Amino acid sequence: MSDKQESIKQAAIALxxxxxxxxxxxxxxxxxxxxxxGTIYRYFENKEVLLNVIMQGEMLRLEQSFKENFPYDRSIREQFSHLFIGLIRFSQENFESIMLINSHTTSRHLSDQTKCDYTSLLTFLSTIVEAGREQEVIDRDLPIEAIVAITFGAVVELAKCFNGGELTLTEDLLETLDEKLWRAIST
Known part of the structure; x- marks a missing residue:
């Protein structure tokens, strides 16, 4: 990828x-x-294509970030902690990416491929939640979609607080947030 193409993508993510x-x-x-x-049109057919390219790329980066070193052989509690803490850390390093993903996942401009990529991302999270429900460590009364929304919504709002300076991320705070969120969804 050329430097110009990368600059265009980074500018588009921010905007x-x-x-x-x-x-x-x-x-x-x-x-x-x-x-x-005109340079933008050399790399991207139009603004919709640009949005889809960056959405696909950022969702892939997000998914890779929490699949990296994922504790498949550990408890659901440890898997959930890995996901939540990974999402928080990703949001710290990629605030605009989290805001982009959060605000555009229902955009009418998304291609079928981008929607499929988003579904894949949600499926991974949902699989962990469903396994937790089967093991009776995650509340069965809450729909999976609600648990995913509670978790991702918390990450987005916390990212805003950290990015805006209202909160400072410390290891102690991160552990406390992880424990409180787990209590909210566990049995």
Whole structure:
């Protein structure tokens, strides 16, 4: 990938995360990336293609981040902790990516492939939750979608607090948050 293409993608991530799809124009992306608008069209057919390319890439990075060193042979509690803490750490290093994913997963501009990639991401999380429900360590009364929403919603809101300086992430706070969230979904 060329430096220009990477600059365009990074600029688009920041702008889509902050302004949304409709509030982001190709000239704005070009200005942010320090390239001409025509350069964007050399790499991306249109703004929708650009959104889909970056959404697919960022969802893949997110999925890889929590699959890395995933404790498949450990307890559901340890697996959940790995996911939650991994999501928090990813959001610390990739705040705009988390905001992009959070705000665009239901966009009418997403391609079937991007929707499929999002479903794959959710399926991995749902598999862990379902296993926890089967082992009776995760609350069966809560729908899986609710548990995933509670977990991801907490990550997004905490990421905003950390990024905005309202909270400082420490290991003690991270452990406490992990324990409190687990209590909210466990039996």
């Amino acid at each position: 889509f995360a902050k302004r949304g799809f409709d509030g982001t124009t190709v000239p704005l992306v070009a200005e942010e990336a320090s390239v001409g608008a």
